[in-house]
Amino acid sequence: MSTLSRFDEPIEAIASYVDSYSLLDKNEAYQTARYCLMDSFGCAILAHNFTECIKLLGPVVPGTIVPNGCRVPGSNYILDPITGAFNIGSLIRWLDFNDTWLAAEWGHPSDNLGGILAVADYLSNIAAGEGKEPLLIEDILTSMIKAHEIQGVLALENSFNRVGLDHVLLVKVATTAVVSKMIGCKKDQMLNAISNAWIDGQALRTYRHAPNTGSRKSWAAGDATARGVQLAFMAKKGEMGYPSALSAKTWGFYDVLFKGQSLKLSRAFDSYVMENVLFKVAFPAEFHAQTAVECAIRLHPLVKDKLNDIEKIEITTHESALRIIDKKGPLKNPADRDHCIQYMTAIGLIFGKLTADHYEDEVASDPRIDKLRDKMHCLENKQYSKDYLDPDKRSIANAVQVFFKDGSKTDKVEVEYPLGHRHRRREAIPALKEKFENNIGTQFSGKQKEQIISLFDNADKLSALPVNQFMDLFIINAKSNS
Numbered sequence: 155m156s157t158l159s160r161f162d163e164p165i166e167a168i169a170s171y172v173d174s175y176s177l178l179d180k181n182e183a184y185q186t187a188r189y190c191l192m193d194s195f196g197c198a199i200l201a202h203n204f205t206e207c208i209k210l211l212g213p214v215v216p217g218t219i220v221p222n223g224c225r226v227p228g229s230n231y232i233l234d235p236i237t238g239a240f241n242i243g244s245l246i247r248w249l250d251f252n253d254t255w256l257a258a259e260w261g262h263p264s265d266n267l268g269g270i271l272a273v274a275d276y277l278s279n280i281a282a283g284e285g286k287e288p289l290l291i292e293d294i295l296t297s298m299i300k301a302h303e304i305q306g307v308l309a310l311e312n313s314f315n316r317v318g319l320d321h322v323l324l325v326k327v328a329t330t331a332v333v334s335k336m337i338g339c340k341k342d343q344m345l346n347a348i349s350n351a352w353i354d355g356q357a358l359r360t361y362r363h364a365p366n367t368g369s370r371k372s373w374a375a376g377d378a379t380a381r382g383v384q385l386a387f388m389a390k391k392g393e394m395g396y397p398s399a400l401s402a403k404t405w406g407f408y409d410v411l412f413k414g415q416s417l418k419l420s421r422a423f424d425s426y427v428m429e430n431v432l433f434k435v436a437f438p439a440e441f442h443a444q445t446a447v448e449c450a451i452r453l454h455p456l457v458k459d460k461l462n463d464i465e466k467i468e469i470t471t472h473e474s475a476l477r478i479i480d481k482k483g484p485l486k487n488p489a490d491r492d493h494c495i496q497y498m499t500a501i502g503l504i505f506g507k508l509t510a511d512h513y514e515d516e517v518a519s520d521p522r523i524d525k526l527r528d529k530m531h532c533l534e535n536k537q538y539s540k541d542y543l544d545p546d547k548r549s550i551a552n553a554v555q556v557f558f559k560d561g562s563k564t565d566k567v568e569v570e571y572p573l574g575h576r577h578r579r580r581e582a583i584p585a586l587k588e589k590f591e592n593n594i595g596t597q598f599s600g601k602q603k604e605q606i607i608s609l610f611d612n613a614d615k616l617s618a619l620p621v622n623q624f625m626d627l628f629i630i631n632a633k634s635n636s
Contacts, residue, residue: 159397161345164308164417165352169344171423172300172331180299183425185613187295190253190302192610193433193586194264195227195628196593197252198245200510202228202630203596206369207248211241222283224275227628228597235269235276239329239383243268243376249510250372250492251438253431253574255302256474256550257543259309260441261321263431265375266301269329269383270294271621273336278622288620289336295617297332299428304328306427310545311418315478319411320357322378327351329382339390346395347385352407353399354381364481367490430548433574435585437508442475443495445569446552450502452567453556457503461522463558467530469499470553470566472538480532488513499554500526541570550575597630 160166177183201207212231213220224238225231226245233241243265246252253264271294278288305324314321330351334344357378361370389395400407400417408416432441439447446469457464471480481494491497491513500523501512511517538551553568571577573585591607598606606627609616616624 161349161395161397162400164400164419165345165348165397167419167423168304168327168331168348169341171304172335173341173344175300175423177296177299177425180425180429183299183428184295184617186428186431187298187302188610188613188616189433189583189586190264190298190428190431191267191291191294192590194246194252194267196590197247197249198242199228199597199628200251200593201245201248204248204510207244207372210244210373213237222276222279224272224279225625225629227625228630230630233272235272236380236383236387238272238276239269240373240376240380241268242271243325243379244373245376247375248372249438250440251434251510253433254441255306255309255427255431256441256548257306257310258313259315259321259324260474260478261305261309261324262375263302263305263328263427264298265322265325266305266329266332266379266382267294267298268376269333269379270297270301270336271625273333273383273386274621275625277336278620282620282622288622290617291619291621291624292617293336294621297336299425300423301328301332302427302431303423303425304331306431307419307421307423308417311420312415314356314412315359317411317413318359320359320362320374322374323351323354323356325375325378326354326382326385329379330385331382333383333386334389337386337390339386342395343389343392345397346393347389349395349397349399350385350389350393351382353396356411361489362478362493364483364490367486367493369487369489371489371493430576432550432572432576433582433586435573435582435589438492438510438513439498439508440479440493440495441572442472442479442550443498443552444572444574445550446471446475446495446499446554447502447508448569448572449552449554449567450499451506451508453554453564454503454506456564457556458506460558461504461526463560464526464529465557465559467499467503467526467557468553468555468566469495469530469532470535470538470555470568471495471532472542472551473534474539474542475552476532476534482527485518491518494527495532495552496527496530497523499530503556548575598628602627 223232555566
C-alpha cells in the first residue's frame with residue numbers, strides 16, 4: 155500500500171525522524187552512545203557465563219550455514235540477521251544489566267542493538283565480499299541514538315504496562331524503523347514496516363509477574379528486536395502497510411489494545427533519550443530498586459553483625475516500584491528475585507554487594523534473606539513519585555532505615571539519583587569502564603582482551619572502524635593469551 159492514504163501521525167513522525175533527521179551536532183549523544191555500545195557488549199559477554207542463556211543461542215536449525223551471516227559476540231556462530239538479532243538481543247538483556255529508561259513506561263533502549271548490530275554486520279560482510287565500503291561503528295551509533303529516541307519518547311507519557319502490555323513492543327517498533335533505514339528502505343516502505351510492528355498484537359507482561367515470573371523476560375527483547383528485523387526486510391521486498399494501524403475504529407491498536415487511548419508524543423524526536431539514558435553501573439538490579447540497593451550497601455557495615463537483632467526495615471520508595479517490584483512470599487527463580495525490591499535490599503544489607511550470582515538458587519537458599527524480607531515494609535513517598543516523572547529530574551529515589559529490637563535505629567539513608575543517572579554521569583563513567591573490563595574478562599584474555607578495551611578508549615578510532623572488523627574482535631574461538 156502506498157502513502158496515498160496518510161498514515162497515523164505517530165507512524166509518520168517516526169518514519170520522518172529516521173528517514174531524514176540529522177544528528178550531526180549531537181556530540182553528547184554520540185559520546186553516550188559509545189558508552190552504551192561498550193556497556194551492552196560487556197553485558198552480552200557476561201551472559202555467556204549463564205547456562206540458561208547460552209542454551210538458547212545459535213541457529214534455529216542446527217548446522218544451518220549462512221553466507222555473509224552476522225556473528226554473535228562471545229561465540230563462533232554465523233547466523234542470518236533475524237536469528238542473529240534474537241541471539242544478540244537476548245545476550246544483552248539476559249542479566250538485566252544493560253541501560254534503562256524510566257517514565258510512564260519502562261524499558262531498555264539498548265535492546266534494539268540486537269537488531270541493529272546483526273543487520274550491520276550482515277550488510278558489512280556482504281559489502282566487504284563485493285569490494286565495497288562496509289558500515290562503520292559511527293553508523294551503528296547513529297542508529298542507536300534514533301532507536302533510543304523512538305523507544306524513549308514513546309515511553310514518556312504512554313503507559314503500556316497499565317493495559318497489560320510489555321514494553322518490548324517499543325523495541326519492536328524502534329528496531330523496525332531504524333533497520334528499515336539501514337537496509338535501504340524508502341520512506342513509504344518504512345511506513346509500511348512500522349505500521350506492521352504496531353499491528354502484531356504485542357507481548358503480554360505475564361512473564362514478569364507472579365505467579366508466572368520466568369526467564370522469558372530475559373529473551374523477550376531479543377524476540378522483539380528480531381521481529382523488527384523481519385518486518386523491515388519484508389517491507390524492503392514490497393510488503394504492504396496499514397495507514398490506520400493505530401486509529402482504525404474497532405480493529406486498530408488504540409481500540410483493541412490501548413483502551414481507546416491515543417498515543418501521546420510529548421516532545422519532538424531528537425537525541426534527548428540517549429543523552430539522559432540510565433546505566434546500571436554497580437549491580438544488576440531492576441532499576442526502580444537501584445538506589446535502594448545503594449542505600450542497603452551503605453548500611454551493610456552497620457547491620458551485618460546485627461542481623462538477628464533487627465525488628466523491622468522500612469523501604470521508602472515511589473509508586474512505580476510499589477507496582478512492579480514490591481513482592482512478598484516465595485520467589486521461584488532468578489527472574490522472580492531480580493524483580494523484588496525486598497530481595498535485592500536484603501542482599502545489599504547481608505553481603506554489602508549485589509551480583510548476578512546472588513539471584514541463583516545457591517545464594518537464595520540462605521535463610522537470612524527471607525528472614526529479612528519478612529521484616530520489610532515498603533512505603534510510598536509522594537514526592538519521590540512526582541520527581542520520578544518530572545522531565546527535569548527523572549529521579550529514581552529510595553530510602554532505607556533499619557530498626558533494632560532494643561529500640562535503636564540507623565539513620566534513614568536516602569539516594570535520589572542512582573549512579574548511572576545523567577546527574578551522576580561523571581562519577582559513573584570510571585565505574586562503567588571497570589564494569590566493562592570485568593565483564594569482558596570473563597570470556598577474553600591476553601591480547602584480544604587488551605585490544606577490545608583499548609579500542610573503547612579511543613573514540614575516533616572506534617567510530618571509524620568497519621563493523622565487520624569490530625565484530626571480528628569478539629569471536630570466541632580467536633581467544634588468545636599470547
